[in-house]
Amino acid sequence: MKLLVTGGAGFIGSCFVRTALTEGWAKRVVNFDKLTYAGNLENVAPVAEHPGYRFIQADICDAEAVEKALREEVPDAIVHFAAESHVDRSIHSPAPVIQTNFNGTFTLLEAARRLKIARFVHVSTDEVYGSIEPPHDADESYPLRASSPYSASKAGSDLLALSYYTTYKVSVSVTRASNNYGPYQFPEKLIPLMISNALEDKPLPVYGDGQQVRDWLFVEDHCQAIKAVLEKGRAGEVYNVGGNCSLPNLEVVERILKATGKPASLIQQVTDRPGHDRRYALTNAKLTAETGWAPQVDFTHGLQATVDWYTWNKAWVERIKSGEYLRFYELNYSHRVG
Ligand code: NAD
Ligand code: DAU
Numbered sequence: 312m313k314l315l316v317t318g319g320a321g322f323i324g325s326c327f328v329r330t331a332l333t334e335g336w337a338k339r340v341v342n343f344d345k346l347t348y349a350g351n352l353e354n355v356a357p358v359a360e361h362p363g364y365r366f367i368q369a370d371i372c373d374a375e376a377v378e379k380a381l382r383e384e385v386p387d388a389i390v391h392f393a394a395e396s397h398v399d400r401s402i403h404s405p406a407p408v409i410q411t412n413f414n415g416t417f418t419l420l421e422a423a424r425r426l427k428i429a430r431f432v433h434v435s436t437d438e439v440y441g442s443i444e445p446p447h448d449a450d451e452s453y454p455l456r457a458s459s460p461y462s463a464s465k466a467g468s469d470l471l472a473l474s475y476y477t478t479y480k481v482s483v484s485v486t487r488a489s490n491n492y493g494p495y496q497f498p499e500k501l502i503p504l505m506i507s508n509a510l511e512d513k514p515l516p517v518y519g520d521g522q523q524v525r526d527w528l529f530v531e532d533h534c535q536a537i538k539a540v541l542e543k544g545r546a547g548e549v550y551n552v553g554g555n556c557s558l559p560n561l562e563v564v565e566r567i568l569k570a571t572g573k574p575a576s577l578i579q580q581v582t583d584r585p586g587h588d589r590r591y592a593l594t595n596a597k598l599t600a601e602t603g604w605a606p607q608v609d610f611t612h613g614l615q616a617t618v619d620w621y622t623w624n625k626a627w628v629e630r631i632k633s634g635e636y637l638r639f640y641e642l643n644y645s646h647r648v649g
Contacts, residue, residue, distance in 0.1 A: 313339040315386040317371050317419065318393030320344040322496040323434070325354035327534045332358045334503065336538065338522035339363040341384050343377075344393065345370045353627060354495045371415035377422045388430035388541055389423055391416065394465070397499055398438070401461035401584055412464035414473070420475045420483070431483045432541050433472040437526070437551065438462035439487060442588040449548040450594050451487070458586045469549070476547035484544040486537055488552040489593055492613065493530035494620040498628055501525075502614070505564050506621045507628045509571040519583030522563030525591040528554030529608035550601075553593030556610045570618040 314331060319342030331337035338473040340358075344350045346368055358364050365384075369376035369392050381389075387611040393415060395401060416433065423431050440449045441456030455470075457463040475481040492502040505515050536552040544550055561578075566574060599605050608616075621628060 312388065313341075313384065313386045315341045315380060315384060315389045316613055317343045317389070317391045317539070318350070320346060320350035320352055320354055320366075320387050321392060321396070322349070322354070323491055323530055323533060324392035325351075326493070326530045327392065327537060328355050328364070328509055329358050330531065330534045331359045331538070332363055337363065339365070339384070339386075341365045341367060341380060341386065343367045343369060343371070343380055347395070349396065351495075351631065353572050353630075360371070368562035372410060374422065375416050377418055378426070381422055381426050381428065386428065388432065389419060389428055390432045390434070390537060390541060391419055392434045394418050394434075395461065396580060397497075398459045398461045399584060400597055401459050401464070405460035408464050409461050413467050416468035420472060420481065424479045424481050426474060429482060430541065430641055431472070431475075431481055432537060432544070433464050433469065433483060433485045434537065435469050435485050435487045436462065437487050437489045437553070437591045437593050438588065439466040439469060440591070442643050443590050443592050445590060445592075448553075448592040448594040449551065451597055461478055461561050463570075473547060473549070475542070479594050480546075482546040484539050484540050484546060485549045485550065487549060487593070488533050488536070489554055489591055490530050490531045491533050493617055494624070495627075496530070498631060501560060501563065502617060503621060503628075505567045506618055507625075507632075509567055509573045509577060510622060510625065512573065512577065514579035515564055515568075515577050516579050516581040517561060517564055518581060521580070522559045522562065522589075523587060524557050524559050525563075525590065526553050526591050526593055527556045527558060527563070527613075528552065529607060529613040532606040532608055535607075536598060539604040540599065543602040545601070550598040551593040551595055552598060552608070554606050555595070556606075557590070557592045558610070558640045566614060567618065570615060572624075583636055
């Protein structure tokens with residue numbers, strides 16, 4: 312199989328690229344990535360010399376660059392990860408989020424339609440459902456009630472992607488995953504931020520009362536789910552991808568403190584995120600029934616593997632922190648990170 316993967320230098324996309332090439336089920340993987348602050352070629356270094364790997368630095372909003380790549384490579388499928396993925400950034404600065412997540416997806420869909428690409432997997436998020444009232448776990452028919460510019464941009468791009476199946480019969484499937492964690496995640500997201508702050512004895516900024524619930528999915532499980540949808544998913548369908556592990560944020564932070572051997576006194580309650588969704592929880596029943604996929608990594612093992620990775624890869628974190636990441640935090644969150 313020949314794949315064009317967008318956002319393959321980011322956290323999840325790079326895991327997918329590494330997995331596809333090292334497991335050998337993709338013969339060729341073209342990584343199409345703009346390299347924003349979140350894109351890092353170090354994340355794909357393990358496969359950089361693989362004969363089937365090619366990197367193209369370009370923007371998914373650039374129709375000419377997209378078309379050129381597709382004409383040159385003629386992939387069997389596009390797997391679309393590229394996005395502005397951080398909710399807090401989308402609140403401070405929505406414009407690039409709408410541009411990449413909505414207009415960029417439109418550019419890719421148009422190219423896929425015109426060049427008759429056989430398969431398109433649009434990687435989306437459980438955030439499109441907004442806060443999910445207990446005791447329900449959302450299935451794919453749960454109403455879309457996006458709360459942030461990020462989640463609204465993803466909900467819009469989901470609908471656009473599905474319309475390309477309904478109208479033009481582009482073979483699109485949409486995946487909606489819960490919160491991913493694991494190695495190579497940019498340390499602006501909860502788990503890697505808390506681990507790297509704990510390792511440096513810095514305060515751990517918990518938003519509001521810390522009782523917001525997120526469902527945690529190990530990144531490698533997510534990538535196997537995307538492979539399953541790519542190979543066995545039906546066109547025009549949405550598939551939830553959850554980790555079966557809903558936990559309050561404060562409990563996650565306490566587990567990180569335990570795993571790093573640091574004191575609870577590092578926890579610092581800070582101002583809540585505006586429009587903060589209270590609870591995410593998904594059912595995977597449809598994906599499991601249609602493809603056999605189920606998450607394999609339980610949270611205790613996945614979290615320990617993640618803590619170990621960040622402990623052994625402090626230099627990776629330092630390099631990232633010395634760049635745009637730090638400037639963003641200095642501008643917006645210095646009062647929170649102490
Ligand atoms: P990330 O922020 O780590 O990586 C995003 C990648 O996209 C980066 O390599 C970046 O350079 C690239 N990119 C951004 N704008 C681009 C553009 N205009 N053109 C080309 N490349 C561009 O993101 P992630 O956490 O790996 O998320 C990947 C996808 O998965 C996103 O679509 C996100 O919405 C979705 N998702 C993420 C999670 C999560 O917990 N992280 C959960 C569910 C779904
Ligand atoms: O649910 C899937 C989504 O998960 C993805 O679509 C997004 O791309 C991804 O960024 C993630 O969004 P969240 O907003 O849930 O992730 P984040 O790691 O930013 O925050 C997780 C929870 O932790 C959330 O309730 C906010 C809280 N939080 C986060 C940070 C960064 C804190 O309490 N303190 C923090 O410093």
